[in-house]
Amino acid sequence: MVKYTIADAYNNFGEINDLLWLGDQVQFADSTAHTTHTVTVDGYNSTDTTVSQHSDTSGTWGSGLDLKTIIKNRKDSNTSAYVYLLIIKKATS
DSSP states (O other), X not given: OEEEEHHHHHHTHHHHXXXXXXXXXXXXXXXXXXXXXXXXXXXXXXXXXXXXXXXXXXXXXXXXXXXXXXXXXXXXXTOOSEXXXXXXXXXXX
């Protein structure tokens, strides 16, 4: 597991993009470190990571957004304090 503040996650997204692999989990947590949402990596390339998530009727999480946009939205709305990367299996080249 790797922990970032929401600001660090956004500012260091390239590092995050390099760490994640298909099936890895990304969790968002509030200021008390309570996890509020989890997404699963379902695609990536050298600059972008796409995720799958459950539907949300509030519209908070959006549909079809890439991970960097989700992190930015959570940072800008001040609704998440931390991002946790749950690395399931390290990729082999």
